[in-house]
Amino acid sequence: MTKVRITVGDTMSAETTDRPLAFTPRFDFRDLQLIVAGYSDPAGRERQLPDTFGSKQWLWSQDEHFRFDRGSRELCGLTFFLPPQSVSVPRGPAAHDEPRTQAGGLRADTAREFAMPQTTVFHCDPGATELRCLRDVGVLDRRLDARxxxxxxxxxxxxxxxxxxxxxxxxARYLTDGFAEPQPSPPAPATRLRLAECLELVSSPLVDQVMDEDADAWHRLRATERALREQRDDRPRAEILHGVISRLIEDYEP
Structure with a gap:
């Protein structure tokens, strides 16, 4: 494996390793976060902090969680947060030219805390084959170097x-509520479609239109809620999505 050095956050430099994380991702749709770590609740995440370093949320900050083992300096867990704004149509070379892909982990150069601001925009295709979250829309104008x-x-x-x-x-495969393990079975095609719809409904600009009582936005919201309520297959995942959409209706129904 060819080792590559990359910058993580504002000041941290890290080198790739041949040891990716073995944890199953958990896409917690209630709190709109992606958890890739060994702990099973918020308390477990807190207990890990003294033995790790990296980036994390603290008072007034909005950082992604990158945690490295204090002894080996290797990445041992992370939590990413869904950005507040969706980009409906990706632009430029980043949308069309796939960069080289390499599996592996990270080893930080030094054991210290650093800032890793959350991404600000995301794109998910209508079939929810991939969720891509980016630092800003300018990333879409230039080709990615690597994944x-x-x-x-x-x-x-x-x-x-x-x-x-x-x-x-x-x-959709990794949909869950909180820190629970995702369902082992593959998601139904309907779940993938509903997830793409829900991601738009919980983010700007569509969620702003919902709050402003826009008729078209509310039609889409209610249509998705009905489809999730009536979906018969893949019920555990459908119920996770339905719970979030139902709360959106309860909070903002005109």
Whole structure:
């Protein structure tokens, strides 16, 4: 494996390893976060902190969680957060030219804390084959250099030697509520379609239109809620999505 050095966050430099994380991703749709780690609840995440270093949320900050083992300096867990704005149609070379892909882990150069701001925009295709979250829309105007696959279907997106986003392949497969393990069976095609719809409904600009009582936005919201309520196959995943959409209706129904 060819080792590559990349910049993570504002100041941290790290080198790739041949040891990706073995954890199954958990796409917690209630809190809109992706968890790739060994802990099973928030308390477990807190217990891990003294033995690790990296980036994390603290008062007034909105950082992604990158945690490295304090002894080996190797990546041992992460949590990513869904950005607040969706980009409906990706632009430029990043949407068409796939970069080289490499599976592996990361080893930080030094054991210290650093800042890793959350991504700001995302794109998910109508069939929810991939969720791609980016630092800003400018990333879409330039070709990505590489995709570092850190865990099953989870990759860091690298541009000009720096991490500029992350992606989750087949996000419906990893849908869950909180820290629970995802369903082992593959998602139904209907679940993938509903997930793509729900991602738009919980993000700007569509969620802003829902709050402003826009008639078309509310038609889409109610149609998705009805489809999830009536879906017969893949019920556990459908119920996760339905719970979030139902709360959106309860909170903002005119």
């Amino acid at each position: 570092l696959v850190l865990a099953p279907d989870v990759a860091l997106l690298v541009q000009e030697g720096a991490v500029v986003g992350w992606s989750l392949g087949d996000p």
